[in-house]
Amino acid sequence: MADLRFEDPYEFEKHVARQCEDLGYEVIMPPTNQPGYDIEIIKGKERIAVQVKCYKTRCPISALNKFLDFLELPVASGFTSGWLIVQNGFGKPSLTHVETERPSNLKLGTSTGRAIKWNYDPNNKEPQDLEPEEPTPKEQESDSRVKYFGVFTCKGGVGKTTVAAHLAGAFALMGYDVILLDLDPDKNLRKLFLENPASDDEDEPASLYVHPHKRDTMGTTITVLNADQWNERAYPEVKVVICDCSPVLSENPMHLVKKFDYCVLPTTLNPLGIAKGGDVITRTFSHIRKRNKQAEMFAVVNGYNPAQSYERQNNTLLSMLEKTVNAYSKSDPKCKLINPSYAKIRQSKLLQYWGMHIIDRSPPALAFREIAGRNAPRTDFLQLAEFLQDHTAITSINEK
Ligand SMILES: Nc1ncnc2c1ncn2[C@@H]1O[C@H](COP(=O)(O)OP(=O)(O)OP(=O)(O)O)[C@@H](O)[C@H]1O
Ligand SMILES: [Mg+2]
Structure with missing residues (x-):
């Protein structure tokens, strides 16, 4: 299936929610404008805050740090971890940032038409198994x-x-x-x-x-x-x-x-x-x-x-x-x-x-x-x- 492209952030969010369901998670949509995250997903002991960004470009370090800061707030203490899912991947600077800082409570993924490709997973001891980014023309x-x-x-x-x-x-x-x-x-x-x-x-x-x-x-x-x-x-x-x-x-x-x-x-x-x-x-x-x-x-x-x-x-x-x-x-x-x-x-x-x-x-x-x-x-x-x-x-x- 060809990669889907979303213009509307709300449609993209619904698409990611469906992909989380496909991964066996129960999906809870919080009230709109809930600060810090867009979707809550639950499976067993896992309770994950999912932040979805529909950027037309690579996800910048600032967005990544903002989400990491949210995960450290007392209001986020009920979450076991956070996923940041984007549609156009992460550039070398932001991947280098997480690979050197190695936050243990964050997973980064790129949502394509078919599935979520993982770009950073703290539990993955074999980083070469993660999907590398295709370079953009720029x-x-x-x-x-x-x-x-x-x-x-x-x-x-x-x-x-x-x-x-x-x-x-x-x-x-x-x-x-x-x-x-x-x-x-x-x-x-x-x-x-x-x-x-x-x-x-x-x-x-x-x-x-x-x-x-x-x-x-x-x-x-x-x-x-x-x-x-x-x-x-x-x-x-x-x-x-x-x-x-x-x-x-x-x-x-x-x-x-x-x-x-x-x-x-x-x-x-x-x-x-x-x-x-x-x-x-x-x-x-x-x-x-x-x-x-x-x-x-x-x-x-x-x-x-x-x-x-x-x-x-x-x-x-x-x-x-x-x-x-x-x-x-x-x-x-x-x-x-x-x-x-x-x-x-x-x-x-x-x-x-x-x-x-x-x-x-x-x-x-x-x-x-x-x-x-x-x-x-x-x-x-x-x-x-x-x-x-x-x-x-x-x-x-x-x-x-
Ligand atoms: N962000 C910073 N935080 C703390 N100290 C800093 C910072 N940036 C520079 N310094 C300190 O300021 C001093 C002067 O920095 P630096 O030698 O890089 O300046 P310079 O513009 O190259 O100077 P020069 O014109 O003499 O070549 C250094 O001692 C450096 O450690
Ligand atoms: Mg100098």
Whole structure:
């Protein structure tokens, strides 16, 4: 039977309910507009909250986390687990997110005409048995050629090196080998990734092997190179190149700045900078644009403090920054501020102390170490990678 396609979320929900019945579950439809889930299903001791999403695109990490948060609320304590069922599957960032966090109470599935294909099942010890995703044409296109990401803000200390390294980490977790180009004459990246931190040999390799999180799959490598060491033909398997830039644009090799497909501008929500009119961001946009006509440029908030008590300050600063960027993007629509509800980098101790390995002279590692399965930087950087890969899909889902 050919795959069915649903336009109407209610029809899709009814279809999923029938599929749950076919799996032997008793189906209870809660009142419409029940927050958190759409269908309740029961079999023996199992009582499952099923959330159904009729997105026309891949399910984003934000939807997945929202459902996970619901499952942790006291109102959800009666459920033994939750299923999130979608119609267009899950992309690499969201699958990487669950495969690294491994929530034990969540199952992810894609409902097709015939049955539910499982994409993540915490009880399945053989992940290779799960159905792999068919790449969408957009995903095929994005994997077919090298993509250049510049991380640049014409201000020091805003997190360029931290963002470049961990964005590389997110792509590496998603299965890409990554080249990190150290364009800053300070060569911080190289120091951070030296395989033997005690060595002062100029030829000492600087790289990090990122272990696979699925059985029977290969890990990936993040390799730090200087601009003059990079040559696309020497690394045919590499599709992601991330450049950590010097805050002084003229210090960065122009032939590489010209290649950026995306430019990521880390920025903090600091009152002084924003009161001046957020001009660091707009100056950065215009500096890059003078040299590069095609790059899509995204300012991303780094060091975000999500505590409720800072909500008022965050919203005030954010709306001022948004106003400045929106005014600028009237003349250059490829320049945007990423709303933190789509992607942001939270302030974290893990990122603050990342780099202690240089002091301790221990081997390099990313700030992706786990705290009870969760890791804020890892989630944030996977969400940033997801946004960069397909921001039109993310914003279209969230604007509904
Ligand atoms: N989200 C975050 N949470 C906590 N600390 C952070 C965060 N982002 C960056 N930092 C810390 O801020 C400091 C400056 O970061 P980083 O070196 O990445 O900035 P930079 O823009 O590359 O600076 P430079 O212009 O000197 O190259 C680092 O010590 C880093 O650990
Ligand atoms: Mg730096």
